[in-house]
Amino acid sequence: MLEMALTGSKRYWTWISFLLIVIGAGVLSYLHQFDYGLGVTGMSRDVSWGFYISQFTFLVGVAASAVMLVIPYYLHDYKKFGKIVILGEFLAIAAVTMCILFIFVDLGQPMRVMNVILHPTPNSILFWDATVLNGYLFINLIVGWTTLTADRKGTPPPAWVKPFIYLSVPWAVSIHTVTAFLYAGLPGRHFWLTAVMAARFLASAFAGGPAMLILLCLIVRKVSKFDPGKEAIQTLGKIVTYAMFANVFLLGLEFFTAFYSQIPGHMHAFQYLYVGIEGHDKLVPLMWISTILALISLVMLVFPNIRKNEGQLAFACVAVFISLWIDKGFGLVVGGFVPNPFERVTEYWPSLPEILIALGIWSIGFLVLTVLYKVAIAVRERTASWPELH
Amino acid sequence: MSINRRDFLRIAGASTLFGLAGVPAVEEILKTNAEAAVLPGPNALKAKRWAMVIDVNKIGTEEDYKKIIHACHSIHNVPDIGNKKDEVKWIWEEDYEHSFPGVSDEFVPESIEHKPFLLLCNHCAKPACVRVCPTKATFKRPDGIVAMDYHRCIGCRFCMAACPYGARSFNWRDPRPFIKEENKEFPTRMKGVVEKCTFCSERLARGLKPACVEASNGAIVFGDLEDPGSEVRKVLSTKYTLRRKPEVGTGPSVYYVIGGNEHA
Amino acid sequence: MYNGGKIILGLVIFVGLFAFPIFYNTGKTADVPKPSLDTPVINQMEKKECVESKEWMKANHMQLLDSWRDSVLRDGNLVYESTGGKKYIMSLQNNCMHCHSNKKQFCDSCHSYANVKPYCWTCHIAPKENEI
Known part of the structure; x- marks a missing residue:
């Protein structure tokens, strides 16, 4: 089926070339980092994880969100998602690919990455994260490819793939839970040491992922003859609404615990992120943009009249996505390191090579996504002319 | 064929x-x-759980602090990179307030408030860094030392996020150009691995006490925490000591004598 | 056959590219390395012997070093008692290289020939050879 990605309009090839150029810049930056060491990034002794790990964390959420299509379609027989569930699965594949790459570029000794398998260490959450992420990638490859192949032939998917589909549901939850456990089990990092971390991760994932999916559906409709369906998009909009409310609620719980208890260690990271500590306030503008976008999106999403207008829904989804990207794809990781264990403040800001490498990985993700979506759309465009089967 | x-x-x-x-x-x-x-070395020092008691009141001048730090950093080829971002350190000075955040009181004796403490890896009884390491590159030895295997470290820095004491440094770049005088009997590290204090396990194997202990003129006492007759236990039974962040449950093995300046 | 010419041309380029190392090296021979034992310490030894027999070391030095590393670092050992009952300090930098102070003529001669690149020397300090 992949050959379907080899024919396309001029616009398609322009987009592919653009991605390849950005990937090239990222690869060159990575070679520089590989040679010099991670010192080319903005990370330091005090803030020892930065942009890479936060992108990884955010994207695990995007990957997990495919389950928001799988559950209604396969467990509740919600037919409207039938045409787009493949878009969710392919988005998961692209997102997990990016996750794995972001972990890889963050390693100081990438050539030794197989040590994780050569010396398996079940007490390390990172060991489990590597396991569940790779597993999730395979499950989605198997399910996505098999169901699409069956669709193309106009036959129902083979029976053996069903167990994989059901397995993908708890597995999606597991990847984000395990990722939250990377943070939530560390003594002495107050900002991360919270039992609602995994719950908050899942809530933000189920808002951010479907928000991205709505945007992708609208793009797909615009550039192809395949229509994901107005009603499917509206249902996704409702999912985004509920999940975003849950996410903001959970964030509110964190604020309450920190500031009502007045325990200094619990307040510090929030103070750093939202007002700054002793004049150190690099992240403050970003965090407020995130907060304002979250509020705007909630207001827009909660009124059905606004949500039903696809243009306005798209705007709200962009707001949700950016808000969550700042909150989880930046603030969450950096906030955990500031102030440091001595209650001193070292700030962090990504360097140019670091941003180029991150953009390169995002572009690889979009390349994977584009190619997979191209195939899916081509199949959908063909089967759309077989009304008797659908 | x-x-x-x-x-x-x-x-x-x-x-x-x-x-x-x-x-x-x-x-x-x-x-x-x-x-x-x-076999172990014939003179190897052995213990069930190595521990350290540091009495900064017995460290006189800034020169004496520097001497202790230099003793450690020079024999272990710890680079002096000269900027805070890429900094690598095994033992260093920190004031009371920042050594014991959450414990430090508003009003403390002048002698404590402005006296630098010496911070290093705590060689915890339940080390969080060992728990999170995905390759067992950092591990706990039977004698309580939290050791590093630099050959195996993949540089994921999970241990740095897990350590509540900021004891670990990462080689953000090749450390070699920043080692002024190499100790030819000890390896350096390479870029991309995490490093920290080893309680001088290489010296213990040869029957020598840690370098900082030797350079401290008695201000740092080293011994077996599980041996009631050991030097560290004697100090602990007579002086009031603090450990850093005991509330996180890691069980640090480095103790700090607080006050007790009356004999000085 | 569709595009037969293009396919054949592509195949020729592919085979040519991948077989290039074979063509390039045909008829050339590299000298078999002879690791040198000419160092001050070894020259002074009455009986020139390593920790194990020369043949065994030739075949197994990498496994030996690997097990020494784990034994010293992870188990806190220091001394290796050889098959012949002699005792040696297990240390690449302080003991092996004490005798074999000619890394370039000893280690590197074979390693370059066999194109193996052990990463010992990114951390362990190699002996200063021109000083001798």
Whole structure:
């Protein structure tokens, strides 16, 4: 089926070339980092994880969100998602690919990455994260490819793939839970040491992922003859609404615990992120943009009249996505390191090579996504002319 | 072609098996190598749980602090990179307030408030860094030392996020150009691995106490925490001491004598 | 056959590219390395012997070093008792290289020939050879 990605309009090839150029810049930056060491990034002794790990964390959420299509379609027989569930699965594949790459570029000794398998260490959450992420990638490859192949032939998917589909549901939850456990089990990092971390991760994932999916559906409709369906998009909009409310609620719980208890260690990271500590306030503008976008999106999403207008829904989804990207794809990781264990403040800001490498990985993700979506759309465009089967 | 398909498959299969069984095979080779054996050093210092008590009141001037830090950093080839971002350190000075955040009171004696403390890896009883390491590159030895295997570290820095004491440094770049005078008897590290204090395990194996203890003129006492007759236990039974962040449950093995300046 | 010419041309380029190392090296031979034992310490030894027999070391030094590393670092050992009952400190930098102070003529001669690149020397300090 992949050959379907080899024919396309001029616009398609322009987009592919653009991605390849950005990937090239990222690869060159990575070679520089590989040679010099991670010192080319903005990370330091005090803030020892930065942009890479936060992108990884955010994207695990995007990957997990495919389950928001799988559950209604396969467990509740919600037919409207039938045409787009493949878009969710392919988005998961692209997102997990990016996750794995972001972990890889963050390693100081990438050539030794197989040590994780050569010396398996079940007490390390990172060991489990590597396991569940790779597993999730395979499950989605198997399910996505098999169901699409069956669709193309106009036959129902083979029976053996069903167990994989059901397995993908708890597995999606597991990847984000395990990722939250990377943070939530560390003594002495107050900002991360919270039992609602995994719950908050899942809530933000189920808002951010479907928000991205709505945007992708609208793009797909615009550039192809395949229509994901107005009603499917509206249902996704409702999912985004509920999940975003849950996410903001959970964030509110964190604020309450920190500031009502007045325990200094619990307040510090929030103070750093939202007002700054002793004049150190690099992240403050970003965090407020995130907060304002979250509020705007909630207001827009909660009124059905606004949500039903696809243009306005798209705007709200962009707001949700950016808000969550700042909150989880930046603030969450950096906030955990500031102030440091001595209650001193070292700030962090990504360097140019670091941003180029991150953009390169995002572009690889979009390349994977584009190619997979191209195939899916081509199949959908063909089967759309077989009304008797659908 | 003298090799047929079946032979080829057999050889390929055998080499795959050999490849997979590579690690135990090494042990086999050593075992078959007759009576060869490995032993601890004849003078090795042994303990059930190594611990340290630091009495900064006994460290006089800034020069004395520098001497202790230099003793450690010079023999272990710790680089002096000269900027805070890439900094690597095994033992360093920190004031009372920032050494004991959450414990430090508003009003403390002048002698404590402005006296620098010496911070280093706490060689915890329940080290969080060991718990999170995905390759066992950092591990706990039977004598309580939290050790690093720099050959195995993949540089994920999970241990740095997990350590509540900021004891770990990462080699953000090649450290070699920043080592002023190499100690030819000790390795350096390479870029991309995490490093920290080792309680001088390489010296203990040869019967020597840690370098900082030796350079401290008695301000740092080192011994077995589980031996009631040890030097550290004697100090602990007579002086009031603090450990850093005991509330996180890691069980640090480095104690700090607080006050007790009356004899000085 | 569709595009037969293009396919054949592509195949020729592919085979040519991948077989290049074979063509390039045909008829050339590299000298078999002879690791040198000419160092001050070894020259002074009455009986020139390593921790194990020369043949065994030739075949197994990498496994030996690997097991020494784990034994010293992870198990806190220091001394290796050889098959012959002699005792040696297990240390690449302080003991092996004490005798074999000619890394370039000893280690590197074979390693370059076999194109193996052990990463010992990114951390362990190699002996200063021109000083001798």
